[in-house]
Amino acid sequence: MRYLPIDKELFIRNRQKLVKQLKPKSMAIFNSNDIMPTSADGTMPFRQATDIFYLSGIDQEESVLVVFPDHPEEKYREILFLRETSELIAIWEGHKYTKEEALQTSGIKSVYWLSEFEQVFNSLMAEADQVYLNSNEHLRNSSVVQTREMRFTRWCMEHYPLHRYERSAPIMHHLRAIKEESEIQLLQTACDITEKGFRRVLQFVKPRVMEYEVEAEYIHEFLRNRSGGFGYTPIIASGANANVLHYIENNQECKDGDLLLMDVGASYANYNADMTRTIPVNGRFTSRQREVYQSVLHVHKEAVKLLRPGNSIPEYHKQVGELMTEQLIKLGLISREDVQKQNPEKPAYKKYFMHGTSHHLGLDVHDYGRIYRKFEPGMVFTVEPGIYIPAEGIGIRLENNIVIRENENFDLMRNIPIEADEIEDIMNS
Incomplete structure (x- = not known):
């Protein structure tokens, strides 16, 4: 891993929080991600499943975490199963965790090789009344690939059909929504x-x-600062491309007079930034570009203020929609008559601002958190309003990452230029 070691106390605390949510005599199991194939003997870069990382800090394939707090023997209350390394693996694939390194990373004393899993697991199941199995219950999940977690769920239920099974996902969505200070x-x-x-x-x-040259500048700077790379596929969208919300081809020329919308974020220790900035390719906004930019920036600043404890995502998005409506009227894009006649299910502002304003952020870019849960201190959200006007070749989005605090929110991107004048000054310095 490129990132600096993380204090194992974070993972110890996270497991303690999990234990408080489990029913008596329960065991919870979490699996790593697979290394996904491409073709021939190719593979994609490994990225750890975020739940097992959140609970253990283990950043390696073929790993299993078992948490069984009520087991009579202390050594079986927390267990890691890891792929056993060898001289051959070290030569061909590189270093893998030793048992001592796994302890130092996770704070878990009982570490076994994966070859011992079925024997040990069978003895654990004899003492368990409930078994918590994990699954991807994110609302945006659309994967058709069978994960290691899914294969384990099928195997476990086939081999132990009479146990009671519970879902880990609701617990993980609850816990991970509020970040520890070390996560922040x-x-x-x-x-x-x-x-x-x-x-x-x-x-x-x-x-x-x-x-793509702009994309290359980002990845050069990210990698030289210990980042694992982009937290998600970057959007580098010039001119009309900025009006395609998930444009990722990044293969066009940036032209004089156009805007350049960039939605990028570095990943560090599996935690992700999510930034959007829109800049003038030639270093100067036109009067119309600046007018639209200032409207987006106004909504952005006001939306940050609405991320307050006690609010909720549905109500928050409604409030931001009202802010955006006023700006679109000011820009001459919609009229008050349009607003009076609008379908409440499809408000007039949606023609020019068609996506949500915020999502949870953390180990996943679209991180865990329930829609209807009230905002609480320690939650981290993006704030990313935008205005898209294809007829004018203008697409502007601005996005920062915000920590909700009891009194005043904390902007993790407070030092990243966002004011139009500052952007022009830097580009022309």
Whole structure:
């Protein structure tokens, strides 16, 4: 791993929080992700399943975490199963965790090789009344690939059909929505690396550079600062491309007079930044571009204020929609008559701002958290309003990452330029 070691106390605390949510005489099991194949003997880069990382810090394939707090023997209350390394594996694939390193990373004393799993697991099941199995219950999940977690669930239920099974996902969604301070510091690091990339790009962008060249500037700065790379596929969208919400081709020329929308974020220690900035390719906004930009920035600043304890995502998005409506009227894009006649299910502002304003952020870019849960201190959200006007070739989105606090929210991207004048000044310095 490129990132610096994380204090194991974070993972110890996370497991303690999990234990408090389990029913008596319960066991919970969490699996790593697979290394996914491409073709021939190729594979995709490994990215750990976020639940097992959240609970253990183990960042390696073929790993299993078992938590069984009520087991009579202390050594069976927390167990890690890891792939046994060898001299051959070390030569061909590189270093893998030793048992001592796994203890230092996770704080878990009982570490077994994966070859011992079925024998040990069978003895554990004899003492368990309930078994918590994990699954991806994220609302945006659309994967058709059978994960290691899914295969284990099928295997477990086939071999132990008479046990009572429970869902881990609701617990994990509840716990992970509120970040520990050490997690917020890891997110801050990801945001700080993202800032370095953005400042580099402000000095680089000019007419006739290619979108993929801008992408290359970001990844160069990210990797040289211990990032694992992009937290998600970057959007580098110039001109009309900015009106395609998930444009990822990044293969067009940035032209004089156009805007460049960049939705990028660095990953650090599996925690992700999520930033969007929109800049003028030639270093100067036109009067109309600046007018729309200021409207987006106004909504952004007001939306941050609405991320308060006690609010909720449905109510929050409604409030932001009202802010955006006023700005679109001001810009001459919709009229008050349009608003009076609008379908409440499809308000007039949606023609120019068709996506949500915020989502949870953390180990997953679209992190865990229930829609109807009230906002609480320690939650981390993006704030990303946008206005998209295809007829004018204008697409502007601005996005920062915000920690909800009891009194005043904390902006993890407070140091990243966002004011139009500052962006122009840096681009022309």
